[in-house]
Each structure stands twice: as structure tokens, then as C-alpha cells.
Amino acid sequence: MTRASDDxxxxxxxxQEQLVRDEDQTPGPADGADGSDHLIVARGxxxxxxxxxxxxxxxxxxxxxxxxxxxRHKPDELRSQEFWALRNVDFELRRGESVGVLGVNGxxxxxxxxxxxxxxxxxxxxxxxxxxxxGLLSVGAGFNPVLTGRENAIAELSLHGHRGSxxxxxxxxxxxxxxxxxxxxxxxxYSQGMRLRLGYAITAFLDxxxxxxxxxxxxxxxxxxxxxxxxxxxYLERGGSMILVSHSVWMxxxxxxxxxxxxxxxxxxxxxxxxxxxxxxxxxxxxxxGAILDEAFSAGDGTMPxxxxxxxxxxxxxxxxxxxxxxxxxVDFRSSEHYPDTVWAVVLWSADExxxxxxxxxxxxxxxxxxxxxxxxxxxxxxxxLAAGNYALRVAALDAETRIALGLHGFARNGTxxxxxxxxxxxxxxxxxxxxxxxLDVAWVQGASDASPDALDAx
Numbered sequence: 201m202t203r204a205s206d207d208x209x210x211x212x213x214x215x216q217e218q219l220v221r222d223e224d225q226t227p228g229p230a231d232g233a234d235g236s237d238h239l240i241v242a243r244g245x246x247x248x249x250x251x252x253x254x255x256x257x258x259x260x261x262x263x264x265x266x267x268x269x270x271x272r273h274k275p276d277e278l279r280s281q282e283f284w285a286l287r288n289v290d291f292e293l294r295r296g297e298s299v300g301v302l303g304v305n306g307x308x309x310x311x312x313x314x315x316x317x318x319x320x321x322x323x324x325x326x327x328x329x330x331x332x333x334x335g336l337l338s339v340g341a342g343f344n345p346v347l348t349g350r351e352n353a354i355a356e357l358s359l360h361g362h363r364g365s366x367x368x369x370x371x372x373x374x375x376x377x378x379x380x381x382x383x384x385x386x387x388x389x390y391s392q393g394m395r396l397r398l399g400y401a402i403t404a405f406l407d408x409x410x411x412x413x414x415x416x417x418x419x420x421x422x423x424x425x426x427x428x429x430x431x432x433x434x435y436l437e438r439g440g441s442m443i444l445v446s447h448s449v450w451m452x453x454x455x456x457x458x459x460x461x462x463x464x465x466x467x468x469x470x471x472x473x474x475x476x477x478x479x480x481x482x483x484x485x486x487x488x489x490g491a492i493l494d495e496a497f498s499a500g501d502g503t504m505p506x507x508x509x510x511x512x513x514x515x516x517x518x519x520x521x522x523x524x525x526x527x528x529x530x531v532d533f534r535s536s537e538h539y540p541d542t543v544w545a546v547v548l549w550s551a552d553e554x555x556x557x558x559x560x561x562x563x564x565x566x567x568x569x570x571x572x573x574x575x576x577x578x579x580x581x582x583x584x585x586l587a588a589g590n591y592a593l594r595v596a597a598l599d600a601e602t603r604i605a606l607g608l609h610g611f612a613r614n615g616t617x618x619x620x621x622x623x624x625x626x627x628x629x630x631x632x633x634x635x636x637x638x639x640l641d642v643a644w645v646q647g648a649s650d651a652s653p654d655a656l657d658a659x
Contacts, residue, residue: 231493239410239441240316240613242436247286247311248278275323285311287465288325293410298442300452300473302480307391308465310414316443317412322659326516332360336399345388349379349398352387356402370404375505376427377401397424404431411435411497449477451640453589474588478619481590505536506597506607507569511616513593516580522622523587529579531595533607539570541600544644546579549592568646570597579643593618 250256260277278284286308293299303309314320315327317335337492343352353373354366362369374383378655382390390398392629404410411432421517433454436442446452452459452473459476469479510532515522529546594610 209278215403216657223300237295238292239295240291240330240443241328242289242291242316243326245286245291245312245315245322245327246276246284247308247315247320247322248284251281251283262455278626284465286322286462289462289465289467291316291460293441293443295409295441296436297458298436298444298456300476301445301455301462302452302459302476303441303462307462309462311465312462313412313445324654329410332406333410333412334403334406334408335404335412336396336414340347343387343395343398346386348386349377349383349390349394353383353398356406360406362406373401373405376404377432378486382497393424400428404435407435407440409441411440412445413442414445449481449590453477454587459548477590481617498589504512504605504607505539506609507534507536508532508595508597508609509534511593511595511609513616513618521584523585523620524583524622527581527584529581529593529595531577531579531609532574533577533597534574535570535572535607538572539599539606542568542570542606543598543600544568544577545596545598545601547594547596548586549594568644576647580643580645582643584620588621589621590617592616 209287240274250259259282274615289308290313291312301309301312311320312337315322316329317333318327318329338417342351344355347355350370353370357366357369377383377394377400379390379397382394383398387395387398432442436455442455444452445456458471458475460467461476461480469476471479510530513521513527514528514530516526516528519525521527531546532545592610593616595608596604596605596611597607
């Protein structure tokens, strides 16, 4: 019996011992389990763990004794202090397909990946795999800490039966990892980001038929995430298949065509990546569609002089927000006093707050005078530069001279969430870099909340 653990060591890419495996056939365009192009087929898989080390040891002793005596407890029954980490899950992956797996912590995402990878065997069900599988299931864990990065890379190449030039392979791995002289330093001296670099470089070189990726791409610097994003895009374009396990909706929508949502070890939803992320956000109580209005909000102790009462983002013609189409942000506020010079900023974030996606400030059009009482501010965006997905909008009002915040919206909680439709293939992967788009082609408009606003004069 295995005890559940949050820090299980996993080798970046290791040979698999699957329940069903065709070792003698080289994968082709249509070499799946049933003559189709399936690369992974899992049927009714379940996995249970013991909650404590003591319970795991006790059940392990009983299981060993039962095996010696030729007896075994019923696999579909839970014993004392056991729980189902995964229960009766079906899963399929076709050649050239990218599938995301969403869920909160403890939903069973990593357990599913370990079963598909062959690092654990299901207590029930079967897993069939065709072709080679490479994985990044934790941040470089599983490397031998005493060996150098180069020696660990050599070990991985040997495990996978690499037959080409070892020197050329190591050169390519070192170039991709870009950790310099640390290739010849013991792994125990590596930072988490350096382990990720080396682990991903090895997996990228091995170029498996199926790539299994856990939350590791949330680690590492922007430049390396961008390099990984370019590699994944090229890998998928040439027919590679990928399973991405994450609770990041922007990453799943940006990299996957289809996704499933796990909840308490069971499949709660399966469909397109867009529909799956929408379902996940609804389960997480984060609105996923339309221009959702937030309640009046003031930061800190509630004494900020400008209260941003309502923020709406919508299409001028009332249609769905879509990539490349115009959009308009309307901000209704109330000021407790007069401010001759203020600067306002509208910032668009990914819905899970992992990256700033776009920003625009009124200072490009001149400082705004805010009178005591109610007012309205509008920001028109001629072409929305966001790929399909879920986003959050935040607004800040600052003193033009001191840059002290006078009013904030969405910085202490989700703010106004909205959804963008439409296809933008290149932007899907550009979003993975986390690099902010700091300038938008926008037009600002100011006026009273109950009157037709007048356009600001451009500088």
C-alpha cells in the first residue's frame, strides 16, 4: 500500500512499466489500441492511498502476507485510513492531440499522471500505451543529487537506449538547458529553476511520442518559459501529443485542445479546453463568462477617497468579446473630494493572476481632473489583443504627482472577470511567456455618470 505524498520524487523521463504495452511495434500514424490513432487508453482506473505512514506499513504487511498465501483483499474496498485518490476514470489521448487536466489541489491530477506514466499501478482498471512517453512530473526531482548534471543526462540517455553520438546529445541538452558550467556541478548545488531547465532539456531531446507535463512550467524565469513555449508549439505542430496537468486555466486554454476537470478523484467534466476551463472556474466560484459586475470596493480600511463603484467591459455593439474586435471599459466612481490631476490605469490579467496581459494609462492622454461626486470614465480599445480565454480586469486611480493610490478595483479580490472568444493561434503561446503588453492603442473618454461623456483631447 502506498502513502500519499506531496513531494514524491520523479525522474524527468524514465522507462515505463505499463499494464499493457506493445514493445515490439514502432508507433505509426494509426497504431492505437483498436487500430485507431490512440496513444493512451485508460479504462476505469482507480487508485487509493493510506492517509498515514503507519497505516501504509500495516496494509503493506497484510498485502505481502496475503500474496504469499495466495489471497488478496478486494481492490474495490477501502480499508482503515484509506481514501480514493482516483476513482473509475476513463481517459484517451490520440496522436497529435493536447489534453489538459484541471482540478484543485487534491483532485487527483498528479495521481492520474503517475498512472499514465507508469510510475504507479492502478488498484483497478487498465492503462494501455503505444509509443514512447516522456514526462516532467516534478521540478527535476529524481535526479541523483551526487552526480553532476552531465552525468545525470548520460544516465537518462542510457535508460532510454539512445544510440546516437553521446557527445552531440549532451551538447544539445546543455545548449537547451543553458546552465553553463553548472552542467559539471553536482545536482545538489542546483536551484529549483536549474533542475527544471535540465529536466526539460533532456525530455525535449528525447522527443517522446507523448509528453506528460505537471505544474513545472510555472517555475523558472520568463526567458526559459518562453523557450519551453516555443518548443511545445513546434512539438505539437509536428504531431507530438501532450497531457498537461494544471490548475492554471490560462495555460490549459493556451496549450490544449481538449481538457477534463477532476473533482475528488472523479471526472466532473470533459470537453473542449474552453468549456472545461469555464466549468472549472464556475466550480471555483470565479465567473467565467460575460462582463461580470463587481460590487463597490475600496482597498485597505475602506477610507480611500475614490470609490470605484462599477466596472464593465463589453463590446460596443453588444456582441461577445472576441480577439481583434473592439471593446470598451466603463468605470463608474464616486470621489469624496476634488483632485485636479489624477492618473487612471486599466490592467487586464489572466483570470488566475499568473501574468499581466495588457495595460493602458490615462497619462498618455494627459492628467484627468476629478470633481467631487460621481463620475464616469471610458476606455475604448479598437482591437482586443487577447486570445480566447478568461481574464480579470483591474482599475486604479492614482495621484498624478505622488502616485499614491486614490482608488482601487480588483486588487484585493478578483475584480471584473470576463471572457474573450475567437481564435488567435499565435497569441495562445505568446501568453505563456508571461511578458506584459504594456501599451494598448486606446482612446479615453470622461464625463458625468449620468451624462453623455465628452472625448478627451489627445496630447
